[in-house]
Amino acid sequence: MKKPGVWLWAAALTVYAFLYLPLAIVVIFSFNDSMLNAEWVGFTWRWYATLIHDGEMLQAAGNSLLIALLSSACATVLGASAGIAMHRYRFRWLPLLVLTPVAMPEILLGVSLLLFFRQVLDLTLGFLSILVAHITFSIGFVAVIVRARLAGMDESLFEAARDLGATPWTTFRRITLPLILPALAAGFLMSFTLSIDDFVITFFVAGVGVSTLPLQIYSMIKVAVTPEVNAVSTLLMALTLTLILVSTRLAPDVLKGRGAV
């Protein structure tokens, strides 16, 4: 019974190599003391220093962080409300309606949001349109996480609170909120990650004036993949990884077995 173990290990290693080798190369070359992504010359922090002095890049990073913070805050509040409603009212179409944007091809969502902002709202594309778009695709994730948390909880907890003298609002404040707090935090971090990393939808709704980190990286590599791009990608990767780790810590029951996002 030893053999299958070895083969399984080999297969798993291959898969992980496929997943992480390209990322590893980006990370390695971000420290390479050469303009070319060809061979290892020597270790340097140079590209990170360049990054700090790149005004456009800093502007884009600032936009990204602000949009991520605002959109995930809004998405957490709205998504939690949707999750609680889905749990409370068990209406068959509600979960489907919230989840559809999650499963929808990003390009479709991008195009339809673009049409909506331009044709229906006649909005000037920019910061606000990006913000709204990010809230839109994040809500579903928060709703699912919050609902899963509620579904795992004993319904009589909330009845017990009412029974012991708490009004519906006090019950929400003293019982429901503390109990779904880990789910809220996980949902917030998840939304933050999605927002920071999003390219496709942002690309459609950004307009001309405003740029985000992924858009900025894209515009740079249209010229050439410079080590500076490697550096900013490495930072983005590190941030994403940290957020994912923290959110899986906060709501292990929710993210387990739900597949890659």
Add this chain to the structure above:
Amino acid sequence: MITSAMPLLQIRNVTRRFGAFTAVDAVSLDIEAGEFFTLLGPSGCGKTTLLRMIAGFDAPDAGELLLDGRPLAGIPPEARPLHTVFQSYALFPHMSVAGNVAFPLEMAGCAKDEIRRRVAETLALVHLEDKGAQFPHELSGGQKQRVALARGLVNRPRLLLLDEPLGALDAKLRQEMQGELIRLQRDVGVTFVFVTHSQQEALALSHRVAVMKAGRVEQCDVPDRLYTQPANRFVADFIGKINLIEVEVVAASKIQLHLRAEGLGAIAATDPRPLRPGDRGAFALRPELLRVHAHGEAAGLKNHFSGTVRELLYLGDVTHYKIALDCGLVLEALMPNAAPGRAKFHEIGDPVAVSWRHDAGVFLHEPPAR
């Protein structure tokens, strides 16, 4: 038990339907202040549904509930002066034991000092004085149960509803908690409405028991009346072991009742009710009221029938016999093994006779369905 003119809780013709299904069917009960009242019945008979309507989580489709003579309709759960102990305990997992017990006091707006004092007092009452700082997941099942009781009792509600609170405990702990419940109820004087499907628990704990079946109350009485004077076949069968014999009234005069059973013959019984020849029903006889005699012994007594020992279960203090009578009827009998050196009176296959006093059994009159 204090009996005042006004019952604490009046349940009047309460009905609750789920679609076409009637879960609680025109139930009427009066619960007195200070009483340990039990709702007993098999699974699905509507006990929890009735309790939830009293607590205010659900509302009757018809009928009304009165607490201290005032209607409960429209009053939300938090405004009703009663608490529930849930089967799952429903302890708040993010609060300590003391936090859980303090919760109802905080909701009532008590001062900090008073909360601290009463929490300590109530935890002492359930022997958990040193567990206040722990969290529910650190407690055993029995301890959680005690916390749930403390939380329900801490601000002395008018009424405490308990939905199978001992259901999740093992047999030994269950017995321990039964004693504890009786003591608590007596000490704090809070009226208990207790739900169980264990007849043993109901008889052991309660002042009065309402036996329910399919949403209806079959009989509501004190435990020993329920046991000795069951109102019908369901109650007789549900509570304890009992022999049921199909009979017909031959003659009834004053309190003497002459019955006939198919194959068996004449049975002499007592019954003060005005019964008429031809009335049908079941004759119910507790196994411990049957006497088992050796063949030929005590012949000539009334209600004396011969048969054979078919099965026998020696239980130490008593022996449980199954006796096949000559007519084919099988009766169960319970004989104490008190006499020294005579643990077993009879063996399987022994020819024996059974008899019972004329006042041992109960005739369960069943008027024909129209």
